[in-house]
Amino acid sequence: MQIKRKLTEREQKLLQILINERNKGIQEIAQLAKTDIHDLKTIIDSAIDELDLSFLNQNKEIDCTLISAYNEKLKNIEHAIDRLAEGNYGSCQKCGQPIPEKRLEALPFALYCVNCQKKKEEKNKEATQRSYPMREEI
Ligand SMILES: [Zn+2]
Structure with a gap:
């Protein structure tokens, strides 16, 4: 990961959140895979988009599904870091307002x-109600 331009203070904080999440994810995988974390970091750094999970199959006790899920999460984090590098991370996709750091800490992939999220959920709810009318409406 290389970010060439100078980040704002907020972007630096957000980057730190993402890196923390990334490290947590790597640790979880290392624990699940019973692998040395340094080996795993090298593997992940070299091929984040096509992490070779074949080394996991040598040990049948390992839950590959769970590891794949964490791997998916790591990919999302990488993409978020890429977006941050381009200046496209951390603002609402709808209204363009910056998403508060607290929210991103809890939900690093919040869009x-x-x-806007509430409005979206209300709309979804309305749509569900419309497709399943209440008894009184029939
Ligand atoms: Zn918004």
Whole structure:
């Protein structure tokens, strides 16, 4: 991961959140895979988009499904870091307002601010109600 331009203070904080999440994910995989974390870091750094999980199959006790899920999460984190590098991370995809750091800490892949998310959920709810009318409406 290389970011060439100078990051704002907020972007630096967000990057730190993402890197923390990334390290947590790598640790989880290392624990599940019972692999030395340094080996795993090298593997992940060299091929984040096509992490070779074949080394896991040597040990049948390992839950590959769970590891794949963590791997998926790591990929999402990488993409978020790429977006941050391009200046496209951390603002609401709908209204363009910056998403609060607290929210991103809890949900690093949040695409919408709380308001837009709520509106979206309400719309979804309305749509569900419309397709399944209440008894009184029939
Ligand atoms: Zn918004």
